[in-house]
Amino acid sequence: MELDLLNLESSALSQKVNSIMELNKTSAGFGLELTEKQALELVQHHAKTLRVSGRVEFGEGIMKKLIFAFCDSSFIVPSRYENTLEELMDSFYYLKNESKDGLSDDELLEIMEKLYNGKCQGSADYMREVIYIWLRSRSTLEIPDAEDIFYAEYESRGMDFIEE
Amino acid sequence: MKNEIMGSGSGNNKDIAKTVINPHEISNGEIWELLQQQVLKYTGADSCSVPEEVAQQLLNSVLYSLKFGALHGVDTQLPAKQQLLLSQQKLVLETERVKGLYSLARCETPYAGNVYFSQTMQELGIWINLYDIRFFAQLPPSGIDYQLMVPVRETLQGVEYAAAYLCGVLAEIKLAACFAPSLLVDLFDKWMPEWPDLCVNLCEPILTCGLGCTVLDRSPNLLSIDDEGRNRLWELLRTSPAEQAEKRMETAVAQLLNQLQIWPENIRGYFKAQIPDLLVRIRNTGESGWRKLFIQLGPV
Numbered sequence: 150m151e152l153d154l155l156n157l158e159s160s161a162l163s164q165k166v167n168s169i170m171e172l173n174k175t176s177a178g179f180g181l182e183l184t185e186k187q188a189l190e191l192v193q194h195h196a197k198t199l200r201v202s203g204r205v206e207f208g209e210g211i212m213k214k215l216i217f218a219f220c221d222s223s224f225i226v227p228s229r230y231e232n233t234l235e236e237l238m239d240s241f242y243y244l245k246n247e248s249k250d251g252l253s254d255d256e257l258l259e260i261m262e263k264l265y266n267g268k269c270q271g272s273a274d275y276m277r278e279v280i281y282i283w284l285r286s287r288s289t290l291e292i293p294d295a296e297d298i299f300y301a302e303y304e305s306r307g308m309d310f311i312e313e
Numbered sequence: 314m315k316n317e318i319m320g321s322g323s324g325n326n327k328d329i330a331k332t333v334i335n336p337h338e339i340s341n342g343e344i345w346e347l348l349q350q351q352v353l354k355y356t357g358a359d360s361c362s363v364p365e366e367v368a369q370q371l372l373n374s375v376l377y378s379l380k381f382g383a384l385h386g387v388d389t390q391l392p393a394k395q396q397l398l399l400s401q402q403k404l405v406l407e408t409e410r411v412k413g414l415y416s417l418a419r420c421e422t423p424y425a426g427n428v429y430f431s432q433t434m435q436e437l438g439i440w441i442n443l444y445d446i447r448f449f450a451q452l453p454p455s456g457i458d459y460q461l462m463v464p465v466r467e468t469l470q471g472v473e474y475a476a477a478y479l480c481g482v483l484a485e486i487k488l489a490a491c492f493a494p495s496l497l498v499d500l501f502d503k504w505m506p507e508w509p510d511l512c513v514n515l516c517e518p519i520l521t522c523g524l525g526c527t528v529l530d531r532s533p534n535l536l537s538i539d540d541e542g543r544n545r546l547w548e549l550l551r552t553s554p555a556e557q558a559e560k561r562m563e564t565a566v567a568q569l570l571n572q573l574q575i576w577p578e579n580i581r582g583y584f585k586a587q588i589p590d591l592l593v594r595i596r597n598t599g600e601s602g603w604r605k606l607f608i609q610l611g612p613v
Contacts, residue, residue: 199362203364203365203366204362204363204364204365205352205362205363205364205365205368206361206362207348207349207352207353207361207362207363208349208353208361209361210361210362211361211362242362245360245362246364250356250360250363250364253356253359253360254359254360254361254362255359
């Protein structure tokens with residue numbers, strides 16, 4: 150028996166869309182909301198991302214945690230909310246694979262959130278690059294502060310970091 | 314048998330294949346739930362996703378365990394979760410049995426002079442200690458380099474493969490134990506001087522020479538066949554019609570095992586099963602190879 154990629158059944162699809170729409174109640178407080186169409190696109194993008202990253206997801210999935218972690222970010226512009234969530238989702242699964250599952254979902258989300266809202270100033274690409282470089286040079290299982298992860302990227306480029 | 318694709322329950326991106334799961338009366342939806350439970354245990358609830366290969370391995374493990382359980386008396390009408398638990402308990406028992414077989418096979422035997430045999434036994438020991446019934450029950454031992462006379466079926470998985478392999482090893486050890494170790498070492502040296510470093514089966518020359526002696530109505534105890542015996546065997550096995558030769562070999566194997574007092578049916582069956590292949594090899598051997606097949610031991 151092979152694990153088989155199938156399209157989501159309509160009931161499961163609407164269930165997912167509904168659960169994302171539910172999260173609007175929380176994110177609306179920060180000026181971020183998704184329309185039903187956007188929520189549907191996000192669910193479809195999620196399925197595609199999983200397929201591309203070669204992963205299988207069980208249980209509640211990562212979407213809810215991702216939205217909770219980032220909905221209070223001052224770097225997310227309402228008009229790009231859906232796109233930003235897609236970028237963050239792509240980064241999440243990419244980094245999950247790169248970490249060889251050595252980071253739990255919560256650990257990775259925490260690092261992402263701190264860097265995105267901190268040193269990377271709302272750049273998902275930069276955040277992904279910084280974490281990727283840290284993962285590559287990681288020699289212990291210990292997880293440093295987000296700042297140390299950021300410095301690791303500087304060191305890898307051979308740049309002297311001058312503390313402000 | 315339910316054959317429908319179940320909904321993905323908690324809204325997962327994937328479902329499992331349309332393939333029916335014989336012989337269990339378990340729906341794909343139930344299998345999916347078992348897989349979900351296994352993934353949760355595997356990740357320690359730290360991650361809600363796993364790489365596809367891991368999910369596939371965990372699924373294979375679940376399916377293998379259920380199949381094993383069903384073959385060993387687990388009630389297939391029980392809920393899937395309970396079936397899996399009982400099947401895993403059966404696997405634990407089977408692993409214990411395999412441990413017993415392994416300690417029997419660790420006895421002193423001239424085969425141990427062969428590097429492939431001793432390494433394979435070591436690898437098997439490591440595998441038995443690391444065998445992971447919870448998550449990777451279907452994985453057979455790796456590093457099995459020593460080939461048995463009757464190869465283990467490739468379709469066997471997990472602990473069943475190890476059990477079948479060890480049963481084969483024990484049958485071959487049983488035959489070797491009927492002869493003095495020094496005699497066997499002499500036989501191996503004359504058969505293939507580099508035998509300690511070659512990936513060859515060491516039971517085959519014992520069986521071949523033992524059968525040769527029996528076909529000649531001589532005692533197999535010395536395993537030695539002189540020039541006269543070889544010439545006679547050439548007539549009896551090589552130039553005579555194939556059916557006659559096969560009949561002679563079938564009779565000879567029963568006589569040989571009787572004379573060596575090897576009575577267990579499974580071991581007798583193991584050697585009987587080898588006769589057709591052995592005969593093909595014998596009948597394909599030319600005059601030059603005949604001396605290497607039926608060997609004269611001691612000073613020539």
